[in-house]
Amino acid sequence: MSASVTPVARAALGLAAILLLAGCATAGAMRPAATATPTREVLPNGVVLIVQEQRASEVVALQLWMRMGGRDEAAEELGLAHYIEHMLFKGTPTRPPGSIDTLIEGFGGTSNAFTSYDTTHYDFVVPTRHLRAGVELLADLAVNASFPPEEIESEKKVVFEEMNLIEDDPEKFLLRRLYEVAYSPHPYGRALLGRREFIQKLDRDQLRQFYRKHFVPKNMVLVVVGAAAPAQVRQLVEAAFGRIQAAAPSRGETPPVPTLGPARRVDVSRAEKQAYLGLAWRTAPLANEDVYAVDLLTSILGDSPTSRLNQTVREQLRLVATIEAGYGAFEKAGLVTVTARLEPADLDRAEAAILDVIRKVRADGVTEAERQRALITAESSYAFDIETAEGLAKTYGQAETTWTLDNELAYLSRLRGITAAQIQAVARKYFGDEDYARVRFVPGAPSR
Amino acid sequence: MTRVVLALLIAGLLAAPAAAQETRERLDNGFTILVRENPIAPVVAVSLLVKMGTRWEDSTNAGISNFVHAVMVRGTARRSGSELAEAIAGLGGKLSAKGDVDDSEISATALARFWRELLGFTAELALEPKLSPGEVDGERDWLVGRIQKRRDNAPARAFDEFYAALYGAHPYAIPGLGTPESLARIDHAALVAWYRRFYQPERMTLAVSGQVSAAAVRAEARRLFGALPRGAPVTEPARSVPGNSGERRVFEQPAQQTQILVGALAPPLGHPDGAAVKVLSTALGGGMAGRLFVELRDKRGLAYTAAAYYDPVVDPGAIVLYLGTAPENATKAEEALLREVERVRQDLVGADELDRAKGYLLGRYAMDRRTNERRAWYLAFYEIEGVGADYPERYRRAVEAVTPSDVLRVARQYLGTLTTVVLRPR
Numbered sequence: 038m039s040a041s042v043t044p045v046a047r048a049a050l051g052l053a054a055i056l057l058l059a060g061c062a063t064a065g066a067m068r069p070a071a072t073a074t075p076t077r078e079v080l081p082n083g084v085v086l087i088v089q090e091q092r093a094s095e096v097v098a099l100q101l102w103m104r105m106g107g108r109d110e111a112a113e114e115l116g117l118a119h120y121i122e123h124m125l126f127k128g129t130p131t132r133p134p135g136s137i138d139t140l141i142e143g144f145g146g147t148s149n150a151f152t153s154y155d156t157t158h159y160d161f162v163v164p165t166r167h168l169r170a171g172v173e174l175l176a177d178l179a180v181n182a183s184f185p186p187e188e189i190e191s192e193k194k195v196v197f198e199e200m201n202l203i204e205d206d207p208e209k210f211l212l213r214r215l216y217e218v219a220y221s222p223h224p225y226g227r228a229l230l231g232r233r234e235f236i237q238k239l240d241r242d243q244l245r246q247f248y249r250k251h252f253v254p255k256n257m258v259l260v261v262v263g264a265a266a267p268a269q270v271r272q273l274v275e276a277a278f279g280r281i282q283a284a285a286p287s288r289g290e291t292p293p294v295p296t297l298g299p300a301r302r303v304d305v306s307r308a309e310k311q312a313y314l315g316l317a318w319r320t321a322p323l324a325n326e327d328v329y330a331v332d333l334l335t336s337i338l339g340d341s342p343t344s345r346l347n348q349t350v351r352e353q354l355r356l357v358a359t360i361e362a363g364y365g366a367f368e369k370a371g372l373v374t375v376t377a378r379l380e381p382a383d384l385d386r387a388e389a390a391i392l393d394v395i396r397k398v399r400a401d402g403v404t405e406a407e408r409q410r411a412l413i414t415a416e417s418s419y420a421f422d423i424e425t426a427e428g429l430a431k432t433y434g435q436a437e438t439t440w441t442l443d444n445e446l447a448y449l450s451r452l453r454g455i456t457a458a459q460i461q462a463v464a465r466k467y468f469g470d471e472d473y474a475r476v477r478f479v480p481g482a483p484s485r
Numbered sequence: 486m487t488r489v490v491l492a493l494l495i496a497g498l499l500a501a502p503a504a505a506q507e508t509r510e511r512l513d514n515g516f517t518i519l520v521r522e523n524p525i526a527p528v529v530a531v532s533l534l535v536k537m538g539t540r541w542e543d544s545t546n547a548g549i550s551n552f553v554h555a556v557m558v559r560g561t562a563r564r565s566g567s568e569l570a571e572a573i574a575g576l577g578g579k580l581s582a583k584g585d586v587d588d589s590e591i592s593a594t595a596l597a598r599f600w601r602e603l604l605g606f607t608a609e610l611a612l613e614p615k616l617s618p619g620e621v622d623g624e625r626d627w628l629v630g631r632i633q634k635r636r637d638n639a640p641a642r643a644f645d646e647f648y649a650a651l652y653g654a655h656p657y658a659i660p661g662l663g664t665p666e667s668l669a670r671i672d673h674a675a676l677v678a679w680y681r682r683f684y685q686p687e688r689m690t691l692a693v694s695g696q697v698s699a700a701a702v703r704a705e706a707r708r709l710f711g712a713l714p715r716g717a718p719v720t721e722p723a724r725s726v727p728g729n730s731g732e733r734r735v736f737e738q739p740a741q742q743t744q745i746l747v748g749a750l751a752p753p754l755g756h757p758d759g760a761a762v763k764v765l766s767t768a769l770g771g772g773m774a775g776r777l778f779v780e781l782r783d784k785r786g787l788a789y790t791a792a793a794y795y796d797p798v799v800d801p802g803a804i805v806l807y808l809g810t811a812p813e814n815a816t817k818a819e820e821a822l823l824r825e826v827e828r829v830r831q832d833l834v835g836a837d838e839l840d841r842a843k844g845y846l847l848g849r850y851a852m853d854r855r856t857n858e859r860r861a862w863y864l865a866f867y868e869i870e871g872v873g874a875d876y877p878e879r880y881r882r883a884v885e886a887v888t889p890s891d892v893l894r895v896a897r898q899y900l901g902t903l904t905t906v907v908l909r910p911r
Contacts, residue, residue: 093855094855096852096855139841142773142774142848143774145844145848145849145852147849164848188783191783191785194786194787194789195786195789198811202741202790202809205741207637310637311630341574342567343567358631378630413574413575413577413596414577417576417578418577420527423526424526424528424855425856
């Protein structure tokens with residue numbers, strides 16, 4: 038169980054649809070039409086069900102996506118969403134602590150859960166013969182979690198350890214700090230694991246109140262992908278989730294995101310002998326039309342060994358050991374990050390070189406070859422995501438909770454329509470010489 | 486044209502998924518080809534395994550198998566490293582090469598429609614690497630940086646120290662990346678000699694899995710690898726018997742967590758006790774219902790990470806129990822871990838617990854063999870280690886047959902002498 042910081046907008050089912058229409062190749066053309074796209078329906082109480090049959094192997098992925106995440110916490114209750122993620126597996130009135138893990142693992146299945154800013158999701162993969170038990174378990178967790186007091190206490194140490202683990206990993210912690218510096222005080226800048234002082238005092242009532250408020254049918258999206266007939270899935274889900282009592286969801290407004298600039302630059306002393314550099318630019322949120330061009334631009338800048346940042350800053354100038362760009366596209370805002378590991382003496386030159394690479398894109402744009410390669414990368418990324426049932430389910434759950442399923446299904450075809458000029462335009466619009474946040478990890482006595 | 490043939494083939498496979506078996510072919514020069522057709526996604530994965538790794542290294546050239554692969558990907562006779570990377574990216578693919586313990590691997594993936602190009606690049610990298618003298622220093626620096634990063638990372642450092650303590654003079658004690666000192670000694674000539682010694686057709690196995698035609702892939706692989714002449718046999722070095730000394734070593738470095746590793750030598754791959762030791766390690770620490778997780782994390786909150794595993798290798802393997810914990814809990818956590826070891830050596834595991842462990846073990850094993858990348862690796866690995874293509878099925882039956890008294894017997898046999906490494910924050 039972990040907190041994920043950067044869901045990235047990309048990779049949609051659009052691909053399969055295109056191939057199907059073109060009738061020219063591989064997956065789409067051969068698949069029976071009924072299984073090539075998901076079906077989406079809304080139960081009377083508001084639960085959304087997305088189902089797709091996929092016979093890759095005799096397993097089925099069950100994922101409960103909640104329209105709830107770190108951004109729904111009040112400023113004085115940071116870490117609640119993630120804590121609930123941990124506590125959900127601790128039991129219900131009919132399932133004592135420990136029995137849920139034993140059950141799933143005894144099936145030969147896996148369970149996992151993730152907390153992000155916009156969403157939280159609970160995932161199982163089980164052999165198809167345990168489909169019914171899996172659906173019933175998820176529904177039980179969704180409304181009957183019992184939050185045993187002794188489990189609440191013992192899990193605190195676990196969460197503190199999780200905090201330590203992130204701090205010990207310089208790459209994860211760099212991204213964490215970069216988000217904080219780039220977003221604070223907006224909720225996307227918060228530590229999803231929360232603050233020690235709050236977690237230390239956290240009690241059962243706070244957990245139950247938050248759970249009751251957010252775990253309502255209209256916030257629930259159930260995604261089922263795998264070797265199971267959609268009709269059977271629908272029947273099981275209607276029986277288990279359809280009976281949950283409807284209630285009005287309440288999701289507060291988020292404040293506007295801050296603008297970035299020289300005031301948002303932080304240096305952190307760390308024990309590592311190497312330095313780390315992170316830069317971040319404010320870009321498009323998920324529902325924005327620019328999301329496609331920003332996605333391609335991020336890929337061209339730093340998504341592979343052939344990307345511009347790798348070729349220039351690592352290969353030619355030898356200023357960094359590793360460098361990559363990532364696009365965290367969330368519902369309310371987007372951030373493109375560039376992160377690098379390097380020698381401390383090269384920090385200034387590496388930053389200047391990164392800015393030069395971006396300046397060149399603003400001035401001269403990108404080549405058609407780069408655009409094509411970014412498209413192939415996106416197509417490929419999607420193709421590898423859907424190798425497993427849980428990979429495909431994740432693309433659907435993410436889209437339904439933070440965007441729309443239709444947007445996801447059309448994503449690759451929309452991406453194909455983006456021109457080199459549009460990519461250059463978003464570089465000019467979002468990537469200035471000054472308007473970025475920066476975090477540097479420099480060797481020294483840890484400043485904590 | 487190819488696409489039409491492929492379409493028919495895949496339609497057939499969809500109708501009868503059970504027919505998706507791998508095909509195997511050994512060429513006259515000893516090179517082995519395995520292909521598995523998998524219609525599910527429009528992708529292909531290639532794994533080329535070579536019998537070369539730390540198992541053939543010693544302290545003077547530690548890390549050379551990995552080093553040679555790092556230099557190989559810097560370019561071939563036909564194109565530079567960045568041209569190669571660019572060409573692979575154009576296939577929607579990835580290509581990497583690395584040295585491991587018993588073997589080294591060139592691993593590549595791409596969109597399935599580019600399978601022919603991907604095979605071509607894999608062959609080019611394996612058979613015509615440039616191994617340019619000008620790339621050696623830069624790659625050495627890069628690898629030394631990675632070694633430094635690994636030493637800065639508390640869990641990674643702890644595992645390296647643990648294997649060094651457990652294996653003593655046996656080459657499994659060597660970290661795969663080598664050491665800054667050993668890499669400094671390895672020059673261009675040594676890398677070229679190492680490459681020539683091991684990249685022989687009879688030491689290589691190619692496995693391909695994906696939305697491809699087995700016949701077409703085999704024909705192309707024959708064309709690419711069939712003309713390679715057989716090489717001189719590799720003389721096996723005399724290897725020390727691994728010496729589990731039962732030591733407890735303590736290290737310190739800046740970190741938030743304390744790492745505790747406790748373990749012992751275990752059977753090699755294919756050994757009759759292998760299945761029982763797998764079940765033992767799973768009952769102890771496989772997943773969130775394993776004893777370490779339940780007792781130390783769930784019930785007492787003494788550790789964040791609490792796991793145990795056993796990965797069989799060609800020479801004796803290791804059964805490892807691992808805790809990541811807050812420094813103030815470290816002493817209690819280590820004591821509790823040792824009590825779990827004592828308990829599993831004294832009492833039979835319960836029937837429910839045994840069933841849970843078997844279900845978890847076999848479930849995870851099946852789950853791990855779903856992506857084409859993993860399928861290709863498993864195919865090549867079982868072939869190159871000589872355990873046979875039916876190994877997964879034999880393994881499944883062996884696991885199902887394990888009884889509580891088998892678990893007790895192997896716990897007593899293998900968990901008697903324990904080596905311990907503790908890495909704590911400074």
